[in-house]
Amino acid sequence: MATHSLFLLPGDGIGTEIMLEVEKLIKWTNSEQLTDFSTDAGLAGGSAYDKYQVAITDEDTEKAKAADAVIFGAVGGPKWDDVPYEHRPEAALLRLRKEMAVFANLRPAICYPALADASSLKRELVEGLDILIVRELTGGVYFGEPKTITDLENGQKRAVDTQVYETYEIDRIARVAFDLARTRNNKVHSADKKNVMKSGVLWDEVVKGVGKDYADVELHHILADNAAMQLVRNPKQFDVMVTDNLFGDILSDVAAMLTGSLGMLPSASLGSPDPATGKRKAFYEPVHGSAPDIAGKGIANPIAMIASVAMALRYSFGMIELATKIENAISAVLSDGLRTGDIAQDNRKTVGTEEMGAAILAKL
Amino acid sequence: MATHSLFLLPGDGIGTEIMLEVEKLIKWTNSEQLTDFSTDAGLAGGSAYDKYQVAITDEDTEKAKAADAVIFGAVGGPKWDDVPYEHRPEAALLRLRKEMAVFANLRPAICYPALADASSLKRELVEGLDILIVRELTGGVYFGEPKTITDLENGQKRAVDTQVYETYEIDRIARVAFDLARTRNNKVHSADKKNVMKSGVLWDEVVKGVGKDYADVELHHILADNAAMQLVRNPKQFDVMVTDNLFGDILSDVAAMLTGSLGMLPSASLGSPDPATGKRKAFYEPVHGSAPDIAGKGIANPIAMIASVAMALRYSFGMIELATKIENAISAVLSDGLRTGDIAQDNRKTVGTEEMGAAILAKL
């Protein structure tokens, strides 16, 4: 039996194309005996809906929960704009996050030096940028109940969403952020809207409490609206930023976009270590989406997807060396001047998905 | 009796300093018989708390509701970090918004040509930028109930905030956005998280319904996280963006920051026209905050505050010509090379609050 199991969910759009490059990578690391992965694959999002009329089947959900790590592509596309709400492609993602209980979403925003000019920000503001957004992923307004639309007597409707946080949910995500800050620059910004939201008040109270256990880490409070502004004004002031599910959704996208490297950024979503085995459920996916506009053309950038595998090696399997090797291979290929269409530059060679995947593999 | 009444609420920090320049302006327009304003002033935020132990008194709230327009400075500062939650400075703003029922918050994000280099974005991406964010201001998670922190039996706490929207609230803000788009470039982006939030689903449904009454206006749906990204990537793709209270808070701050002109941007918050008189309650304030770090030094930029008065002339009193004159005076002073500290540039003259206010007045 293989030592580690990976469950691959390519999803929709470019998800399926970039996952092929992951499969090639794993085949190679296995054949070199650098890893001993068993892989299985399932359907998620629109592709699952087309076959099973649900965004993800119970069976695939169970497989995801049983795997040592899930490698996820991306879901969604205009084709499924009119499917019933509970079966929309995103529902696969939300179900997996919740059932796998992967509450800690790590979204690094790194500016690859070779790509600093691709940022819409001035080069000096983003060159060398390295922020880690730690987003709470299984609570807040994404999952709180009631979450309803009701018909009113006057013929109108009322929609309700509920943001709920309990102490333990904030405590555990704060600890993840502080622990990670210790491996970086010892600085955490905690973002909320405590001036308006009670969940923000509790968020701030709990984070400050946890902060007492990390006297060596600088803790700053920042309002979420100001955080968005400051990310645009001067992103390098940040090291780790911890925030709730909804603010994390927006702030991590802003941070990712700043880098000019959106097609390059991976993410990890981690659960709590199992008390018996010490293993934590884990889910890896690129920050970018399914890009229906370029799907099927063989031009998607596979780097974020490949970097997600590197993150898996690092966080789930402790294979730091191999992870670093893959990350270095990505940098080397960029330095060689290879670019996919999304990061195309004058005087650089534009290649397709396969060619980029092969070039990275060749560096290894 | 004067024709129009203004109620001035300078607030805290630089609010009081920049309001002095407003008073000088009004004194001048009155003396030139360009306007016939009566003015009264009150306390809001920390300054009200220091005197009355509330963020705003009932009496001042009533005055605000009775006035033809409220001109508001800014509230808050570290001095009041520990006042009881219900009396924190921001509570003044929230109470006024709710009781005046000023549901339509217009936040223009304009890049003054003279300041394009002050943006953190590359010049070509922001030069000529002119976006109008239309933010719903009296609903959503800011005011929905329950909004509580409760003690749980296990010694932990649970915090709840509630996002609520009814059809009529979305309908009326959508109409404001479409009407304004008609005076601009006939394009509306409506931002929500309908892939996760039921309020987003209703939001989108109602906005699309209203859109049918505005066949001449292009309507685009955009997810709020993508909207934040696209604002950073290519802000000039937007004309009018309509969104809810919380997303509007964040997206309007991002848009404002892009321009490099944060200290220059005014905002208007408008109610529904009174069926009898046609008058709508109105509240004008700069987009920037109370800037406690520079308060009391006489160096704050009064332009956003003065531009807020111009907005009042335009939206509350139909004095388009005078409004334009003031806006032109601001541009002229910038072209002359005058700058306050926040927008200081090499080879430009840095002046204080009073000097900037006087220079604008001199141009009139």
Ligand SMILES: CC(C)[C@H](C(=O)O)[C@@H](O)C(=O)O
């Ligand atoms: C697809 C969507 C449900 C998801 C989210 O809102 O969390 C996405 O935007 C993300 O950030 O992973």
Ligand SMILES: CC(C)[C@H](C(=O)O)[C@@H](O)C(=O)O
């Ligand atoms: C001060 C605060 C309550 C307010 C808000 O969140 O609305 C501010 O950020 C704003 O945008 O006017």
